[in-house]
Amino acid sequence: MVKVYLDHSATTPMHEEVLKAMNPYFVDRFGNPSSIYLLGQEARQAVEHARSQVADLINCPAGEIIFTAGGTEADNHALIGYALANKDKGRHIIVSSIEHHAVLETAEFLAKQGFDLTLLPVDNQGTVHPDYLKEAMRPDTILVSIMHGNNEVGTIQPIQELAEIAHQGGAVFHTDAVQTVGKIPVDVKDLNVDMLSLSGHKIYGPKGIGSLYVRKGTRVASFMHGGGQERRRRAGTENVPGIVGLGCAAEIARQEMAQEAKRLQHLAEKLIKGILQSIPDTYLTGHPHNRIPGHVSVCFKYVEGESILLMLDHMGVMASSGSACTSGSLEPSHVLLAMGYPHEIAHGSLRLTLGKSNTEEQVDYVLEVLPPIIERLRAMSPLMK
């Protein structure tokens, strides 16, 4: 049976080279990087090599990379760590309303601890306008966190301008770049951010590993307490195989990104055009051009997302949706609602995210099987008059 994986924003298969790089560090080179003998020092070297590979991908000194147990931990570390270490300067935090839950829930946790939280609105294409941030800034604002690329609708934010506004107001700027690192150039100096989160398994690396970039001089409280690992910022024996895997994935991404982005963009454009042409009452969600390469997000009127996913799955196509049924809550995607889509349209959302394994033939296949699925569900829908 045909298998088409179109959920690369959820996770990616690990690159063969990454697996090869990791393999020795499970059994043969199992040493603890904190140990003084050669076995330990080999592991230390591997960790530091990986650190410079990750640093090279986002253009920062290796010393500004902290390894974490993934993107979620990096986000938690940035927000909680910065807020706690700087609460004497102010208690106001600003995040956008379309952040990943790793940022949103962390910000809400801080609000419960006595911090003041402002959620920034977005326009109907999912962009946070610099003006919105300007209006929200206060003398006691210490931290602004706005994601680089949105996971659900693919919109890329004007991070440079937003960071500039935060800095002018005396706040530091964090960005969750889990969806953009390895897909488009992410240069922390260019973006002028103080903290940035990234994840291994979104860039063909292993799960359970990520990084937080922290610009030198940015005061962040330790996230895990214990040993002195990661310059006392993140205690716990290093996940050496994971770190090596992330480093290798970062290196491959740096080499392949430009060409792969072009290829994915072409495929995504074909997919978007084909869907909009063949299926009436369909909306492209997110920014029409300023979006993550390979990211396709649409809403079909009159039908519900989970039903679309199950029928696609039956045809071998794996995708995702922001419908309530798939989010495990009664509410559809907070991102689509923040963008102003009514509930009934948000329920009919479909996200197709392309990656390395996808070919033009697969795009053609999706364009062949998707329209009859929507037609079938619409024929069943009482909303379709």
Add this chain to the structure above:
Amino acid sequence: MYSAKVMDHFMNPRNVGEIEHADGIGEVGNPVCGDIMHIEIKVQDNVIDDIKFKTFGCAAAIATSSMVTEMVKGKTLEEAEKVTNRLVAEALDGLPPQKMHCSNLAADALHQAIQDYLSKSRSAE
């Protein structure tokens, strides 16, 4: 996540559509929560002679709608009124817990259709 019976009724729903000059119509749910079930019945000598549904919603919503039509077709109104959402879920070998509430309203839509028929026939008398 779903039982084989749910998937069967979702992929091959029974009695989809509308009835011309239906004797009773029922509709429950709303687009905000993502589930709407619409059921139409034709009644002959106190028996559900024909029944059709249209549903907007997830697989559970479609499968419960399909199942309820199958359970009551050819049954008397009294028998049909005894069919509950719970019995529909059981007939499908169960539903995931989070689907028991909003996606399991097909029997309610059926009961509304029966009530609609009864009130119409009463006012016709």
